[in-house]
Amino acid sequence: MSNDPPSPVSSPLSYLELVKICDNFRLPPNFGSSDVFQKPSDTDSFVPWTLSQSPGSPAVGLLRLDIVDLLRKEKPGTWVIPEPQAGYCVSFDASVNTPRKRTAVLKELCERWRDTGAFPASIGPRKWRNEMFPVYRNPFGVHEYYPENDSDEGEGNYAFQMERAACALFGVITYGVHMTIYQGIASSPQVKIWVPTRARTKQTWPSWLDNSVAGGIPSGMPVFESLVKECEEEASMEADIVRKHAKPVGAISYFFRNRMHFLQPEIKYVYDLGVPHDTPFQPRPLDGEVESFDLLSLDEVKSKLRQGIFKPNCAAVLVDFFVRHGHLTPDDEPDYMEIVSRLHARLEYERWCRQV
Structure with a gap:
């Protein structure tokens, strides 16, 4: 911007x-290797953000390490952040398992960061768009919209929605x-x-x-x-x-x-x-x-x-x-x-x- x-x-x-x-x-050559996590100030270091810790869970974003550090401070039961190791990823907690729940977690988090002055150049009051953007399991897949029921049982492409201004903080497409x-x-x-x-x-x-x-x-x-x-x-x-x-x-x-x-x-x-x-x-x-x-x-x-x-x-x-x-x-x-x-x-x- x-x-x-x-x-x-x-x-x-x-x-x-x-x-x-x-x-x-372009992602650095050592993306996904454990050595990148020794440099928390390195702005070229990113961690995949997935829906869950289950094998094969879709990657929906790329998180800078300072964002990861902030998420570590969040209350238990919303995020899972393993200790840094090769190939690790950040995800929602297993209980945050539907589009509505994911949306609610992000809404509360992003509004709190806005109101407390975190990242004012990205999500400060003057930057806030008050517009929700969709996030998909497969970014190249079909644009699906609000599911009729709030369940992931059908494995639809729609994963959740989030404030437009905050999308860059989470590296979503x-x-x-x-x-x-x-x-x-x-x-x-x-x-x-x-x-x-x-x-x-x-x-x-x-x-x-x-x-x-x-x-x-x-x-x-x-x-x-x-x-x-x-x-x-x-x-x-x-x-x-x-x-x-x-x-x-x-x-x-x-x-x-x-x-x-x-x-x-x-x-x-x-x-x-x-x-x-x-x-x-x-x-x-x-x-x-x-x-x-x-x-x-x-x-x-x-x-x-x-x-x-x-x-x-x-x-x-x-x-x-x-x-x-x-x-x-x-x-x-x-x-x-x-x-x-x-x-x-x-x-x-x-x-x-x-x-x-």
Whole structure:
């Protein structure tokens, strides 16, 4: 996260550099080895967070060691934290075994940390979002929602939900929707793109440039409905236009570590919307999260991208747009394959689970 307005870089960034700003973390080679636990101040050391201590229990997050130390001080009956050893993991207590119970434990914990001033730059009162994000057993699996009964007997994918601002503290994978609204033919050099400037009052990345519409997927809401909601709230777009013209075009994923050295692995579902000729449309700010919208030429968008004034994950979405529509090709971009592969990271998820 950043609270500072953007400052253009002194020399233009390459497309690969833009992607690396967003996808900026890899687990250390000794992840899962006992020697990392001798350095509690090491911000590169993380411990898997699982639902239980049972073999094969899903890994749902990666905890920094200072978070682990705080959890050790919690009352018995909520967390299990073995002594450091190779391959150990932190988990809920065996009694905290349903989505509702897990959600309740995290709600009480995170609100108490907020109110006592723990991690104010992440979950302080000004950072608190009051929005619940879902956490899944399989982060690449189906988006399931509130189970009809509060039981894990069906082994559904939905594990629990937690405050959005706290997700980075626990290294859980979060999800969002990002859409590029363009005028003209997407593959044409004459295409124009609607680019918003984030409000100066935004909790994160104020005054940076953004994707045409973007937002997180709150718990209990389907992916496309999240997009419809964001379009209405951020850009004053009628739901009928979004449902008729927004096209799902894939997803990007990346492993981001923020400036506080907490992990924010994310998956963004990506959409395009070509402004229809028979429906004149101009996005307009509505809910105060966007300062203004500007219709920029392709060259203008590329220039501002390379100045480094787009929010990093929004820059990655635009690079993906360039790839998909032929504005970035293997013939003119020497780093093409690394760019494409880094836009679709597996987040090293297999390594989270290797020792579990």
